[in-house]
Amino acid sequence: MAPLTRARANDxxxxxxxxxxxxxxxxxxxxxxxxxxxxPNGLGYARIPGIYTDEQITGWKIxxxxxxxxxxKIFLQIMHTGRVSHKLNMEExxxxxxxxxxxxxxxxxxxxxxxxxxxxxxxxxxxDIKQAQEEFVQAALNAIKAGFDGVEIHSANGYLADQFLNTxxxxxxxxxxxxxxxxxxxxxxxxxxxTKAIGSDKVGIRLSPYSAFNGTEIFDGIDEQFxxxxxxLNKFDLAYLHLVDxxxxxSPDVSQSIFLKIKEKxxxxxxxxxxxxxxxxxxxLSENKTDLVSFGRxxxxxxxxxxxxxNDLPLNEPDYDTFYTxxxxxxxxxxxxxxxxxxxxx
Numbered sequence: 001m002a003p004l005t006r007a008r009a010n011d012x013x014x015x016x017x018x019x020x021x022x023x024x025x026x027x028x029x030x031x032x033x034x035x036x037x038x039x040p041n042g043l044g045y046a047r048i049p050g051i052y053t054d055e056q057i058t059g060w061k062i063x064x065x066x067x068x069x070x071x072x073k074i075f076l077q078i079m080h081t082g083r084v085s086h087k088l089n090m091e092e093x094x095x096x097x098x099x100x101x102x103x104x105x106x107x108x109x110x111x112x113x114x115x116x117x118x119x120x121x122x123x124x125x126x127x128d129i130k131q132a133q134e135e136f137v138q139a140a141l142n143a144i145k146a147g148f149d150g151v152e153i154h155s156a157n158g159y160l161a162d163q164f165l166n167t168x169x170x171x172x173x174x175x176x177x178x179x180x181x182x183x184x185x186x187x188x189x190x191x192x193x194x195t196k197a198i199g200s201d202k203v204g205i206r207l208s209p210y211s212a213f214n215g216t217e218i219f220d221g222i223d224e225q226f227x228x229x230x231x232x233l234n235k236f237d238l239a240y241l242h243l244v245d246x247x248x249x250x251s252p253d254v255s256q257s258i259f260l261k262i263k264e265k266x267x268x269x270x271x272x273x274x275x276x277x278x279x280x281x282x283x284x285l286s287e288n289k290t291d292l293v294s295f296g297r298x299x300x301x302x303x304x305x306x307x308x309x310x311n312d313l314p315l316n317e318p319d320y321d322t323f324y325t326x327x328x329x330x331x332x333x334x335x336x337x338x339x340x341x342x343x344x345x346x
Contacts, residue, residue: 001028002244002273002296003077003152003206005035007324008331009049012037014059018049020332022063024303026072032152032204032242032294035079035159036060038139040094041132042160044081046111047326051076051139057146064147075204075239076143077152078136082160083121083169084214088112096121097128099163099170099177099186104215109324129176132160133190140194140203150202153194155187156244158214162207165225168217180225188232195236204271205233206242209258213246223258227265234267241266242294245274256289263289278309304336313337 008017025031037043037050050056060076067074083098088110090096098121107115124132140151155161163169164186170177176185187205195203209226210218219225233241243259263270272290281293299305301318308315322330 001025001031001299002294003032003034003079003154004296004300005045005048005324006300006331007045007047008326009047009059010326012043012048012050013053013055014049014063016062017328017332018059019063019066022074023066023070024332025299025305026067026070027304027306028072028295028299029306030149031067031072031074033074033076033148035077035081035154036139038078038080039132039135040091041097042080042135043090043094044079044085044108044159045324046089046109047324048079051078051142051146052135057142060143060146060148064149068147073149075150075152076139076146076148077154077206078139078143079154080132080135080160082163083118084108084159085121086110086116086119088116097124097132098122098160099124099172102169102171104158106215123172126174129186133186133193136190137193137197140198144198144202150204150239151194151198152204152206152242153187153191154206155190156206156208156242157211157246158216161187161190162211162216165229166216167219168215180221180228183225184229184232187229191233191236191238195238200237201239203236203238204240204242205238206244207262208244208246209262211244211246223261226258227261230262230265234265238268240269240271240292242271242273243290245272260289300330301334303332303334308337311337 039052064074083104085096086108096119101120101123103120104118108118110116143151165183170183269291271292271294273294276293284290297318301316316334319330
């Protein structure tokens, strides 16, 4: 099950409604949690959870226990949103920071005032960079304390780590910008620190080559950037590399060659994500284009997705209007397939 922002964590604390949501989907095999802030500065969206207070750790512990009790495994996705944020969605003393002082075009939803223009972030100092990396480390330690089986470092989709990788969001001229090696430095240093803290077998990473999500761009040398990064990631013996193809969500529909090149270069387990059906997933697996496939929107609408796949049953359609709204509607109320119907149909 892919990481899915669902915006149900009132006051940024995991709650009983979230326990039900995750435990409903425990048969996924591996659940990767929604993006979770490692610090107040990492909070971008309204009602996303954190993992930096005792109350948050306790809330997540109830969720991990519920998933484990149903035989599932669960990793925490650590997501620092960087410039994709607004002060109204953050704690009072938090700051919007990013590799460079470049605002994202468009608006960010806030509960208090509705959509608001994205502010210009403050360019991170070298001390800010070190601090953010240590926040990832502490988040990973807190995740293990909360009972997670591991963590996924979110270096995709235009959030902080991906902002360092992309030329639209990183115009630095110091050791963290200007070349593929320097743009990769934040992500690689973060991976190194987190693996040292909790063990490489408990750490995965998510990347999104050719995504144009959150104002990132397709730039000259993008293939070389991601192939260099993949080569360097091999040094850490990670649990997995999670590649997301956002073309199904409106990013440029590019050649699949970069994904195949990464599969060839990466020495560990590769997970692919993005617009997969059961049939497309089985084809990708049989053609050795990936080792595993993760599903997102299908799991939102079908808590019993595994049962439906196993029995070739029709799927519920997701209700897009309730993806990020508070409450149980469109979250924990999708109908399960009646097993007696399945037996009768077969």
